[in-house]
Amino acid sequence: MALQNPIMPASGTFGFGEEVAAFAGMDLSRLGAMVGKTATLEPRDGNPQPRICECEGGMVNSIGLEGKGIDYILEYNVPFMASFGVPIIFNISGFSLNDFALLAQKANSVKAISAIEGNISCPNVEGGKIPFGSTAKAASEVTTVICEVTDLPVIIKLTPNVEPKSMIGEIASAVEEAGADAISMINTVKRQNIGGIPFCGLSGPPIKPIALELIKIVLEQISIPVIGMGGISCLEDVLEFLQLGCSAVAIGTANFSNPLIMMEIINGLEKYCQDNQIYDLTQLRGIVE
Amino acid sequence: MKMTEEIMEVWSGEILKNLQRATDIFEVEISCPFDTKRFSPGQFVSIAPLAQESVMSRPFSISSVHDSSFSILIKTIGKNTDLLSEMQKEQIKVWGPCGKGNPITDLRFDELWLIGGGIGIAPLVFFNKVFSDYEKECRSGRGRVRVFYGSQSEEDLDFNLFPADSVEYSTDDGTFGSPGKITELFIKEIEMIRSKKITVVTCGPNIMMRQIARICKHRDVPCFVILEQPMACGTGICLGCSVKMKSGMKRICKDGPVFPAEEVIWDELT
Ligand SMILES: Cc1cc2nc3c(=O)[nH]c(=O)nc-3n(C[C@H](O)[C@H](O)[C@H](O)COP(=O)(O)OP(=O)(O)OC[C@H]3O[C@@H](n4cnc5c(N)ncnc54)[C@H](O)[C@@H]3O)c2cc1C
Ligand SMILES: Cc1cc2nc3c(=O)[nH]c(=O)nc-3n(C[C@H](O)[C@H](O)[C@H](O)COP(=O)(O)O)c2cc1C
Numbered sequence: 001m002a003l004q005n006p007i008m009p010a011s012g013t014f015g016f017g018e019e020v021a022a023f024a025g026m027d028l029s030r031l032g033a034m035v036g037k038t039a040t041l042e043p044r045d046g047n048p049q050p051r052i053c054e055c056e057g058g059m060v061n062s063i064g065l066e067g068k069g070i071d072y073i074l075e076y077n078v079p080f081m082a083s084f085g086v087p088i089i090f091n092i093s094g095f096s097l098n099d100f101a102l103l104a105q106k107a108n109s110v111k112a113i114s115a116i117e118g119n120i121s122c123p124n125v126e127g128g129k130i131p132f133g134s135t136a137k138a139a140s141e142v143t144t145v146i147c148e149v150t151d152l153p154v155i156i157k158l159t160p161n162v163e164p165k166s167m168i169g170e171i172a173s174a175v176e177e178a179g180a181d182a183i184s185m186i187n188t189v190k191r192q193n194i195g196g197i198p199f200c201g202l203s204g205p206p207i208k209p210i211a212l213e214l215i216k217i218v219l220e221q222i223s224i225p226v227i228g229m230g231g232i233s234c235l236e237d238v239l240e241f242l243q244l245g246c247s248a249v250a251i252g253t254a255n256f257s258n259p260l261i262m263m264e265i266i267n268g269l270e271k272y273c274q275d276n277q278i279y280d281l282t283q284l285r286g287i288v289e
Numbered sequence: 290m291k292m293t294e295e296i297m298e299v300w301s302g303e304i305l306k307n308l309q310r311a312t313d314i315f316e317v318e319i320s321c322p323f324d325t326k327r328f329s330p331g332q333f334v335s336i337a338p339l340a341q342e343s344v345m346s347r348p349f350s351i352s353s354v355h356d357s358s359f360s361i362l363i364k365t366i367g368k369n370t371d372l373l374s375e376m377q378k379e380q381i382k383v384w385g386p387c388g389k390g391n392p393i394t395d396l397r398f399d400e401l402w403l404i405g406g407g408i409g410i411a412p413l414v415f416f417n418k419v420f421s422d423y424e425k426e427c428r429s430g431r432g433r434v435r436v437f438y439g440s441q442s443e444e445d446l447d448f449n450l451f452p453a454d455s456v457e458y459s460t461d462d463g464t465f466g467s468p469g470k471i472t473e474l475f476i477k478e479i480e481m482i483r484s485k486k487i488t489v490v491t492c493g494p495n496i497m498m499r500q501i502a503r504i505c506k507h508r509d510v511p512c513f514v515i516l517e518q519p520m521a522c523g524t525g526i527c528l529g530c531s532v533k534m535k536s537g538m539k540r541i542c543k544d545g546p547v548f549p550a551e552e553v554i555w556d557e558l559t
């Protein structure tokens with residue numbers, strides 16, 4: 001899967017593109033890819049209020065995977081996203097291996113979808129309270145079940161909430177070995193009891209150093225591409241992730257304080273390439289094989 | 290009356306005027322590059338965070354519109370509202386119109402009651418303007434607008450917002466207007482109503498709106514509430530403001546912020 005540029009939204013900060021497309025000055029056909037909010041098997045209400053709060057120079061959220069469920073999303077949201085002619089990365093999450101298999105199977109049958117992103121940060125109900133993404137074994141199992149049912153490229157989205165940090169390398173290797181085509185990282189960083197929210201995830205500028213540190217560890221251990229994210233809010237941040245070795249990047253929280261940030265970054269990146277006489281875009285173009 | 294436009298504009302708005310109107314209350318006039326007729330009462334704008342450490346957009350109700358600008362009424366409660374209150378002639382990033390606007394489609398009421406508590410008065414200023422103009426146009430003798438504006442103390446009230454003959458004030462400490470809570474004034478007034486058809490729009494603390502909604506329900510008075518939740522995007526994307534309502538999950542920013550009171554499950558709000 002080749003992207004026209006390495007810029008895409010992070011899951012959960014873009015909806016399914018409809019509200020974003022309504023902004024004058026936003027041209028979704030210029031994105032490298034589109035990434036929808038996580039789809040779950042069944043419709044979900046998500047968590048009660050409060051759900052978001054600023055903290056540490058970023059924000060925490062505890063949305064709780066609110067959504068209308070995969071069947072609705074495939075019927076109503078995906079066709080809209082498909083109308084812009086850029087690759088659709090379909091983000092899924094389940095509470096059991098079987099959920100992931102069913103979700104991937106459903107997504108696999110939709111032609112407009114270019115890749116599946118497995119969000120393995122949410123708690124694995126079958127195995128207790130621990131997310132699939134926090135052990136190499138569970139991460140590998142999820143990857144295997146998704147890869148078994150789809151011919152689409154599979155991206156596995158890693159959680160930074162692993163102990164010790166070096167474990168992230170083992171998890172990434174296990175995911176690669178299990179057949180993933182790419183890795184995306186990082187999801188939000190665990191926090192507790194912020195602004196009345198018992199369990200939540202931090203995003204935005206304060207997690208950028210964590211993202212860079214973990215991505216560096218992962219890049220040393222695997223050969224599949226990495227889509228980097230975590231606190232990216234300007235062109236300089238994008239270049240930092242690309243120079244580290246990411247093949248593409250995703251913009252999350254920054255979309256909230258500037259709805260046109262992705263357009264501005266794409267323009268900035270084009271200009272940067274011209275100014276620096278980067279004619280061959282291979283270093284900067286997102287390539288997820 | 291105008292329905293919500295679909296296109297969302299993002300622009301660099303100039304702070305044209307910034308006037309202190311009461312303790313901690315400022316009226317901020319911001320330039321607008323498109324036809325301000327596109328704003329409907331109840332809608333708001335999102336302002337990009339001004340404080341270095343903020344990442345969530347800041348929502349403010351439209352309180353009045355002018356030829357090529359609009360005004361918001363802000364209460365300084367924290368870092369961004371403090372910064373905004375100090376700005377003059379500066380540029381800020383703004384987007385909108387956000388949310389659905391005026392929900393009142395049935396205009397067959399004798400009186401429209403606008404009940405605002407504290408800074409909750411802000412969107413009601415726009416409701417008052419639109420419906421008072423409408424009443425004048427119709428000259429039917431119906432559709433009179435009455436405003437009930439309550440605050441803790443006289444110094445918190447902005448006396449520039451309404452013509453004196455259309456507003457009744459209350460203060461918790463009794464320093465101005467009817468002494469006590471705005472809800473007490475409302476109860477007193479509604480109990481005097483016999484045959485008139487009233488429609489209510491209210492904005493303020495949840496505890497106040499909840500009480501007003503309960504009384505309206507009891508008396509079969511249509512009631513709309515303007516709700517608030519912390520927002521990150523203000524445009525329906527992040528689901529940060531989403532709450533469970535009787536008919537399912539609703540985003541305050543996109544599906545509201547104005548809702549029929551009977552839709553609201555009050556215990557779901559923060
Ligand atoms: C749809 C909508 C319309 C609004 N319209 C107006 C308006 O017309 N005028 C106006 O002044 N405000 C309005 N608000 C509220 C306004 O957005 C907040 O006051 C503002 O975002 C606070 O930012 P801050 O950085 O100054 O405060 P912060 O520094 O973020 O917060 C300071 C303190 O206040 C608390 N706080 C933050 N937001 C709120 C809130 N909304 N209510 C109560 N406590 C809060 C925080 O928890 C914190 O303790 C509206 C909110 C919504 C959702
Ligand atoms: C409000 C919000 C909702 C999110 N929802 C999801 C989600 O549904 N699925 C997912 O994989 N990641 C979700 N994320 C995580 C982001 O995709 C991203 O990994 C993370 O926020 C780090 O990037 P950022 O710092 O640029 O925001 C969400 C983040 C935020 C702030």
Ligand code: FES
Pocket residue numbers: 519520521522523524525526527528529530531540541542543
């Ligand atoms: S504030 Fe983001 S959905 Fe309402």
